[in-house]
Structure formats: structure tokens, C-alpha cells
Amino acid sequence: MPTVSVKRDLLFQALGKTYTDEEFDELCFEFGLELDEITTEREQISREQGDCKASGASEVVLYKIDVPANRYDLLCLEGIARGLQVFKDKCAPRYRRVSPASGEPQRLLVTSETAAVRPHAVAAVLRDITFTQERYDSFIELQEKLHQNVCRKRTLVAIGTHDLDTVCGPFTYTAKLPADIHFRPLNQTQEFTAVELMSLYKTDSHLRHYLHIIEDKPAYPVIYDSNGVVLSMPPIINGDHSKISLKTKNVFVECTATDLTKAKIVLDMMVTMFSEYCELAYRTETLSSEFINRKVGINESTERIAGLLTKMCLRSQPTGAGDQIQVEIPPTRSDVIHACDIMEDAAMAYGFNNIPRTTPGTYTVANQYPLNKLTELLRQDLAAAGFTEALNFALCSQEDITDKLRKKLFETRAAHIANPKTAEFQVARTTLLPGLLKTIAANRKMPLPLKLFEISDVVLKDETKGIVYSTFFPGRCAEVFVCGVSVGRLGVLHPDVIQRFELTMPCSALEMDLEPFL
Structure with missing residues (x-):
């Protein structure tokens, strides 16, 4: 769960009420959050950077709040304050887009060159913002929280924020050869080419972690304004020309991505947290109060449940058709995907401690699945015999179960992954040997002998095919039968197999199917 640090006094100011630590802890629990720690800026810096760094820090009280990983709208002070205010029936924000007073809306043009490196981009403008130091810090921190969370360390989405009054639209998102990109990056005093920047940031404690995303690409993504000024080279660095400051009044926000859905979510979070002037996509769902009552274990009226959902930032009202409730899902709630997510929010608003305890309607006696019981007994015996258990991925490369084991593809009975993300996970394993x-x-450097075992699942498409023994050395292998049924094979592995797995010593293996023993 992400942890968000907020200044207590600023949070109470935004909430319009002062709480004791115990009262705020209880409020967080009711809302589905957890007050993890109460500390000060001095204590936090001292713990993270040492006492010498904390000498000038203040004694401002910080609340460290754990938020659910899918609640991106709670990753900053503004989002937490807004969510709690709605929960306490103090506000019900509605987001809308306002056309600029002068001129047409800004445009971001995406060229075809980006398709091979980072194909998607979305953008918005936040107008007439007044930054204080606290708001500015929260704005920057939200970007970093999103980068580490939903953006998956910038691999899926990278956020760029720019002072709109320093650049001129329309903007162009394209990709160019690294040597053809040159600009002055954020907080630098001279221009660099993209090639020079990649070399410069290899020693940067922060940015070096993102270089791998594009460094092997033939072209790098870049965003220009209409005058050729570079706004950013995502996902690495923004340009210094358009950097935002406390004096910035209009912010141009761009999100470049490999995943368009995630890009839209991130853009929604950025604009909804810091502006009341952006219209975003609302959607509605309809579900019955009977469904919520049954799943949660309560017995409330349709009107009462609609009120509970409204407290959770899901504006709801009865439709008048039976017990149906229409639920409006704002752009801040990208975590609401299914009716069960809505039901969960109703349960939180009702209060988990208020749900009556009941005895299950059915009575059953639990029993261990026979296959699991057998495998647990085998694990204990093998470990007692001096073998070490291995736990490997259930997916592997096609080469692992074919060429390396001296088998043809049609002999493997493998189930293939339709859209593998990596060559290491192309098929479901048909054998545990690879x-x-x-x-x-x-572990070749470990002392010999190495005695390993694994008891786990394999996936086979067709049980009618025969077993091929080319993996083993001819004349030094055998098939294992139990009551006339073939259950496995054992022997010395073929030298070609040993070589293809980059081993230098002979290996013996026993592979058995345990299910026929049940």
C-alpha cells in the first residue's frame, strides 16, 4: 500500500476541522484508510538522511497515511481531504471543462514516428492556478507517487508539466534520432543532445533508473511547441525552458504512454486533484440495493444505500424502478470497475464494525485435497533425504521444452501463450526439467552434488499423444509403471541437453506424475 505523508495542520485546515490523533485515526479507519505513523519533519529527515541533515528541519507534525494501491485519487493531501469531506457530507465536487477565454483549446499532435517507441499521448491545461509552496510541493509529489504506482516507474506512463505561458501551441509529439534532439534540460545551464543526456544521467541517482526504457530505441520521443522549443524528452526529463514555478498560472500537462488507458487515468488524477475547471468522463452504473444488502450482510433501504455510496464520492440516487440505484462514477474513481467495487464502498461507508455477525447458512467440514496431502508428504520425505526444493515459474520459453530437451514442438503438447510479453514466458511448461x-x-559454483526436487503442476494439451524419451541418454533411461500405467521416467540426461543448459557435469533425473496414485 502506498504511504502518503501530509502536514497535519494543512490537512485539518482543508477539512475545516481539528481532530485529536485518536479521532483522526478512527476517521481513517471508517473511510478505509490507515494512519500508519505520526512523526515530524525533523524526525523523518533524521531517520532517512541522518541527524546532520535534520538540523534545520521544522517540528511540523506529519501524518503518514496508508492508502489502497488502486485509489490513485488519495495520493496527495488534496485528494485525501476531498475524499474525507465527501465522506462527512461536507462537499460533493463536480468537475467541468471551461473553454479558454481567449482563443481555441490547445492541441497536442501525435505523429506516426512514436508508434515504435511510445505510441500514446494525452494532454490537458490547468488554468488560473495559484501555487503556494505547499501546493507546489504537493503537485510535484503527486507526480512522483503516480510515477511509482500506476505508471510502473514511468514504463507505462510518464508525466510532464509545463508553464503554458512560456511556450506556444499547438504542440507536437514525435520521435527523432537521438543525435537530432538537442535542448537545455531541467535545472541545467547548457544544451545537450539526447545522446549526451543519456550519458550524463547514467550517474544520476534518480534519473538513471529510467534510462533503460528508451536507450536501446532507434529514435527517442520528444515534444515540441510550434516554435521548435523542446518541452520534454519523455520518459526521462523535461526542458528547462517550460519548467513550472510558484509564479506559474497556467499548467500544460502531458502524459506519454505505452498504455492509453493508464495515460487517461493519470491525466484525470493530475487535473482533478488540482482544478475544479476540467470536464472529464463520468459514467453511470445501475445495480440493486438487494445485491448490496445480500453481499454485505445488511438490510438497508434503497435510499439509505444510495446515501452511503454518495459518502464514498459515488453520487447515487434511486431510479424509482424497484430497488435499482443509479451510481455516477467520477473520473477520480478509476478503481471502480465492477459492481463488487461499488458494493465494497457501501460496506466501508456502513462501517465494517457495524455489520452484524451471522452464522454461515451451510455447514461443511474442511478436508485437505488428496493431491495436496500426497505432495506435502512427498516434500517432507524428499527434504529429509537431503534434497532441496525448487520453485520455478509455470511459464517458460518454447526453446526450453523443445530444442534444449531434444524434442520437436508437436511432441510437447504445450499450451502456447497468445500474446507473450517476453521470450521467457511463451508456453506453459510441460515438464519440470527445464x-x-x-x-x-x-548455482554451478555451489559444492557438488546438487540435489534438487520440485513438485508442481505442468500443463498438457492432449493426453492421447505418446511420451518421447529423446531427453534421456539411450540405454540409460527407463519408464516407470504402476499397475500397468506409465507414471514417469528416469535416467541420465542426454549430453546435448546438458550442454544446451550450459552445464558441465552429468545429471540424472526422475520425473513422475502423482495423480495416478490418488
Whole structure:
């Protein structure tokens, strides 16, 4: 769960009420949050950077609040304050877009060159903002929280924020050869080419973690204004020309991405947290109060449940058709995907401690699944015999179960992944041998002998095919039968298999199917 640090007094000011620590802890619990720690700026800096760094820090009280990983709207003080105010029936924000008083809305043009590196981009403008130091810090911190959370360390989405009054639209998002991109990056005093920047930031404690995202690409993404000024080279660095400051009044926000849905979510979070002037996509869902009552275990009226959902930032009202409730889902609640998510919010608003305890309607006696019981007994016996258990991925490369084991593809009965993200996870494993042999290869420096075992699932498409023994050395392998049924094979692995897994010592293996024993 992400942890958000907020200044207590600023939070209470935004809430319009002062709480004791115990009262605020209880409020967080009711809302589905957790007050993890109460500290001060001095204590936090001292713990993170040492006492010498904390000498000039203040004694301002900080609340460290754990928020659910899917509640991106609670990653800053503004979002937490707004959510709690709605929960306490003090406000019900409505977001709308206002056309600029002078001229047409800004445009961000996306060229085809970006398709091979980072194909998507979305943008918005926040107008007439007044930054204080606290608001500015929160704005920057929200970007970093989003980068580490939904943006997956900028691999899915990268956020750029710019002072709109320093640049001129329309803006162009394109990709160019690294040597053809040159600009003055944020907080630098001279221009660099993209090639020079990648070299410069290899030693940067913060930015070096993002270089790998594009450094091997033939072209780098870049955003220009209509005068050729570089706004940013995502996902690495913004240009210094358009950097925002406390004096910034209009902010141009751009999100470049490999995932368009995530880009829209991130843009929604940025504009809804800091502006009341942006219209975003609302959607509605309809569900019955009977569904919520049954799933939560309560018995409330349709009107009461609609009120509970409204407290959770989901404006709701009865439709008048039976017990149906129309729920409006704002752009801040990207975590609401299914009716069960709405039901969960109703339960939180009702209060988990208020839900009556009931005895389950059905009575059952739990029992361990026979296959699990057998495998647990085998694990204990093998470990007692001096073997070490390995736990490998259930997916592997196609080469692992074919060429490396001296088998043809049609012989493997493998289930193929339709859209594998990496060559290491192309098929579901049909045998445990590749994983074990890779484990041995990674531990070649360990003292011999290496005695490993793994008891886990394999996936086979068709049980009518025969078993092929080319993996083992001819004349030094055998098939294992139990009551006339083939349950496995054992022997010395073929030298070609040993070599293909980069091993240098002979290996023996026993592979058995446990299900026929049940």
C-alpha cells in the first residue's frame, strides 16, 4: 500500500476541522484508510538522511497515511481531504471543462514516428492556478507517487508539466534520432543532445533508473511547441525552458504512454486533484440495493444505500424502478470497475464494525485435497533425504521444452501463450526439467552434488499423444509403471541437453506424475 505523508495542520485546515490523533485515526479507519505513523519533519529527515541533515528541519507534525494501491485519487493531501469531506457530507465536487477565454483549446499532435517507441499521448491545461509552496510541493509529489504506482516507474506512463505561458501551441509529439534532439534540460545551464543526456544521467541517482526504457530505441520521443522549443524528452526529463514555478498560472500537462488507458487515468488524477475547471468522463452504473444488502450482510433501504455510496464520492440516487440505484462514477474513481467495487464502498461507508455477525447458512467440514496431502508428504520425505526444493515459474520459453530437451514442438503438447510479453514466458511448461536445470545452471559454483526436487503442476494439451524419451541418454533411461500405467521416467540426461543448459557435469533425473496414485 502506498504511504502518503501530509502536514497535519494543512490537512485539518482543508477539512475545516481539528481532530485529536485518536479521532483522526478512527476517521481513517471508517473511510478505509490507515494512519500508519505520526512523526515530524525533523524526525523523518533524521531517520532517512541522518541527524546532520535534520538540523534545520521544522517540528511540523506529519501524518503518514496508508492508502489502497488502486485509489490513485488519495495520493496527495488534496485528494485525501476531498475524499474525507465527501465522506462527512461536507462537499460533493463536480468537475467541468471551461473553454479558454481567449482563443481555441490547445492541441497536442501525435505523429506516426512514436508508434515504435511510445505510441500514446494525452494532454490537458490547468488554468488560473495559484501555487503556494505547499501546493507546489504537493503537485510535484503527486507526480512522483503516480510515477511509482500506476505508471510502473514511468514504463507505462510518464508525466510532464509545463508553464503554458512560456511556450506556444499547438504542440507536437514525435520521435527523432537521438543525435537530432538537442535542448537545455531541467535545472541545467547548457544544451545537450539526447545522446549526451543519456550519458550524463547514467550517474544520476534518480534519473538513471529510467534510462533503460528508451536507450536501446532507434529514435527517442520528444515534444515540441510550434516554435521548435523542446518541452520534454519523455520518459526521462523535461526542458528547462517550460519548467513550472510558484509564479506559474497556467499548467500544460502531458502524459506519454505505452498504455492509453493508464495515460487517461493519470491525466484525470493530475487535473482533478488540482482544478475544479476540467470536464472529464463520468459514467453511470445501475445495480440493486438487494445485491448490496445480500453481499454485505445488511438490510438497508434503497435510499439509505444510495446515501452511503454518495459518502464514498459515488453520487447515487434511486431510479424509482424497484430497488435499482443509479451510481455516477467520477473520473477520480478509476478503481471502480465492477459492481463488487461499488458494493465494497457501501460496506466501508456502513462501517465494517457495524455489520452484524451471522452464522454461515451451510455447514461443511474442511478436508485437505488428496493431491495436496500426497505432495506435502512427498516434500517432507524428499527434504529429509537431503534434497532441496525448487520453485520455478509455470511459464517458460518454447526453446526450453523443445530444442534444449531434444524434442520437436508437436511432441510437447504445450499450451502456447497468445500474446507473450517476453521470450521467457511463451508456453506453459510441460515438464519440470527445464526449470530445475536452469536452477542448477545458476548455482554451478555451489559444492557438488546438487540435489534438487520440485513438485508442481505442468500443463498438457492432449493426453492421447505418446511420451518421447529423446531427453534421456539411450540405454540409460527407463519408464516407470504402476499397475500397468506409465507414471514417469528416469535416467541420465542426454549430453546435448546438458550442454544446451550450459552445464558441465552429468545429471540424472526422475520425473513422475502423482495423480495416478490418488
